[in-house]
Amino acid sequence: MTSFTRRKFINGVMVAGAAGVVSASADASATPIAKPSVSPSELAEDEAFWRTVAINFDVTDKITNLENGYWGIMSTPVLQEYQRLTTWVNRENTNFARWNLGETYMGLRKQVAEFLNVGTDELALTRGATEALQALIGSYNRLSPGDTVLYADLDYSEMKTAMRWLADRRSVVPVKVNFPEPTKDKPLTEEDILSFYERSFDANPRTRLLLLTHLNNWTGLIIPVAKITAMAKSRDIDVILDAAHSVGQVDFDIKQLGCDFVGVNLHKWVGAPLGCGVIYINKDRVGDIDTYMAKTPGSYKVTARIDTGTVNMAAHMAIPKTLEFHNQISTTNKEARLRYLRSLWVEKARSMKGLTVLTPDDPTMVAGLTSFRLDGVTTTKANNALMKRLATEFGVLTTRRTGPAAGDCIRVTPSFYNSPDDMHKLVDALVKITSEL
Numbered sequence: 001m002t003s004f005t006r007r008k009f010i011n012g013v014m015v016a017g018a019a020g021v022v023s024a025s026a027d028a029s030a031t032p033i034a035k036p037s038v039s040p041s042e043l044a045e046d047e048a049f050w051r052t053v054a055i056n057f058d059v060t061d062k063i064t065n066l067e068n069g070y071w072g073i074m075s076t077p078v079l080q081e082y083q084r085l086t087t088w089v090n091r092e093n094t095n096f097a098r099w100n101l102g103e104t105y106m107g108l109r110k111q112v113a114e115f116l117n118v119g120t121d122e123l124a125l126t127r128g129a130t131e132a133l134q135a136l137i138g139s140y141n142r143l144s145p146g147d148t149v150l151y152a153d154l155d156y157s158e159m160k161t162a163m164r165w166l167a168d169r170r171s172v173v174p175v176k177v178n179f180p181e182p183t184k185d186k187p188l189t190e191e192d193i194l195s196f197y198e199r200s201f202d203a204n205p206r207t208r209l210l211l212l213t214h215l216n217n218w219t220g221l222i223i224p225v226a227k228i229t230a231m232a233k234s235r236d237i238d239v240i241l242d243a244a245h246s247v248g249q250v251d252f253d254i255k256q257l258g259c260d261f262v263g264v265n266l267h268k269w270v271g272a273p274l275g276c277g278v279i280y281i282n283k284d285r286v287g288d289i290d291t292y293m294a295k296t297p298g299s300y301k302v303t304a305r306i307d308t309g310t311v312n313m314a315a316h317m318a319i320p321k322t323l324e325f326h327n328q329i330s331t332t333n334k335e336a337r338l339r340y341l342r343s344l345w346v347e348k349a350r351s352m353k354g355l356t357v358l359t360p361d362d363p364t365m366v367a368g369l370t371s372f373r374l375d376g377v378t379t380t381k382a383n384n385a386l387m388k389r390l391a392t393e394f395g396v397l398t399t400r401r402t403g404p405a406a407g408d409c410i411r412v413t414p415s416f417y418n419s420p421d422d423m424h425k426l427v428d429a430l431v432k433i434t435s436e437l
Contacts, residue, residue: 033328040336047419050337053329054417063391064422067399068415069217069245069369072271074322081321082273085314101313108319112278115323116264117253123280124303125316129244130158132263132279135306136240137162138169139290140209140261145171148204150237151211153178153405154218159242163211175204178405179221184350187360190224197228201235210239212259214246218403218411219358220369222250229258238288244268244277249338249367251331260285269334272322273315279306334416338368341414344423346370349430354437358409371401371409372430374437378407386410386433394429 033052036043043049056075059065074082089096096104105125113120126132137159143149149172151163164174177200182188201207210232215222229239241259246252248269254262260282266272281289281302291297291304326334346357354375359366377383383400387410390396401411412426 035328035330035333040332041340043333044336044340050416050419054419056325057415057417059417063395063397064418064425065397066412066414066418066422066426067397068418069268069411069413070399071274072248072268073415073417074273075271075325077325078271078273078318078322082314082318085317089314089317097313104317108316111320111323112266116247116278116280117255118280119283122283122302123278124306125308125311125319126263126277126279126306127275127308127311128267128277129242129263129265130156130277131308132277132306133159133240133242133244134162135279135292136261136263136281136289137166137211139292139305140238140240140288141290142238142288143170143172143208146206147172147209148207149174149209149211150200150204150207151176152213153403154216154221155211155213156217156242156244157403159211159213166209172208173206175207181404181406182356182358182360184356187357187362188221188365189360190227190362190365193223194227194231197231201231201237207235207237210237211242212239213242213244214252214257215243215250215367215369216403217245217369218401219371219409220366220411220413221359222246222365222367224364225257225259233258245369246367248326248331249335249369251335254280261289266319266322270322270326273312273318275312275315276319276322281305329416335367337416338414339363339366341418341420341423342366342368342370342412344420345412345426345430348427352430352434355430355434358404368415369411369413371411373407373409374434380408383408383410389433390426390429394425394432396426396429398426 036046036049057073058076059073108125109123110120113123149163149166151160153176166172167174180188180192180196212225212228214225225241232239239259241262243262244265245268247264262280264278264280266276266278267274279302286300286302289305291299292307295307296304349355349357349372356373358371358373377386380402387398387400390398399411400408402408
């Protein structure tokens with residue numbers, strides 16, 4: 001391996017506008033991605049282009065993986081960078097950490113801030129969205145005893161637990177509201193969701209904090225966050241946003257959503273190594289989040305609102321290479337491709353007897369992640385059995401999700417290396433299964 005000094009790394013991270021850290025060697029197995037000059041919707045169906053993307057992923061051939069919502073596989077260039085940096089950090093050890101870790105992280109935060117279009121002073125790196133959101137929920141300090149905090153059945157499990165914990169932490173009243181369920185003949189509309197939140201606010205007039213999930217992990221529904229947030233703020237309700245699944249899968253601007261407190265994952269749809277997340281706090285609202293466990297009282301830095309301990313430095317230091325690879329494709333093109341792959345199975349599934357797709361086809365309300373439920377099959381046990389059958393009999397990996405109030409479901413999540421053939425394989429399986437109902 002070519003020599004890679006601390007000075008080279010620091011210089012690579014700190015150079016303004018640099019695509020990534022200085023590499024020790026070229027990515028021998030990486031295939032350059034040249035985007036054709038066509039619209040995202042046209043590019044979404046360009047299989048030659050997506051084969052040049054897929055070749056950058058080393059994927060198991062044991063099963064067709066349509067369960068990519070757990071976390072995102074690293075591309076080969078990112079994996080190589082992560083492995084190299086792991087070796088480098090292990091060798092340099094505290095000789096690096098004691099002298100240059102702070103400077104390095106400032107450079108990393110700057111690049112992530114540019115990617116998210118927020119201020120460097122408005123974020124800190126975390127080990128994931130869960131850690132970021134737990135800190136935001138637990139440390140939000142504008143609650144009084146007796147206030148209501150509101151969350152929904154489609155929010156993430158750990159976040160629901162954190163909202164309930166506020167009863168002990170802040171002496172407030174946690175209230176869970178259940179999203180309206182779509183039917184086979186009537187998918188949800190944006191108006192349905194806005195009306196749902198308006199009714200929820202009216203029924204809980206003491207609400208002062210609302211948890212929203214931009215793109216939920218149970219069904220894949222995308223909600224109109226900006227409109228809900230505006231409605232909430234008009235009632236003096238603050239919003240904490242879970243953007244774990246939307247960043248990298250959906251093209252949007254955090255600032256335009258109007259949320260002052262956001263948790264982000266970089267190891268799902270952006271493609272960073274596991275252990276890369278972001279806590280975002282609007283710089284004018286930092287004081288409304290307590291310093292973490294009284295860390296540095298009086299500080300107005302976002303970094304004082306989280307304490308991750310000793311992190312996987314190599315994982316975070318691989319973020320620049322991650323962003324470099326991600327930007328070769330772009331969020332816009334990823335979004336279009338995932339939605340196209342989804343359409344290949346959903347269009348067929350909608351006509352199948354005894355099966356309901358749980359997300360609408362409105363492109364503002366869904367991307368790649370989508371779940372379905374067989375009529376009457378709502379228990380965890382039954383959906384576990386269905387998930388196992390899809391895997392063992394048909395060679396398709398999905399996952400069972402427990403969260404929606406109406407019952408369990410099966411989640412299907414393609415990724416950028418999946419092909420139309422993979423989606424047709426799922427369709428064939430569902431045709432066989434529904435024919436038996």
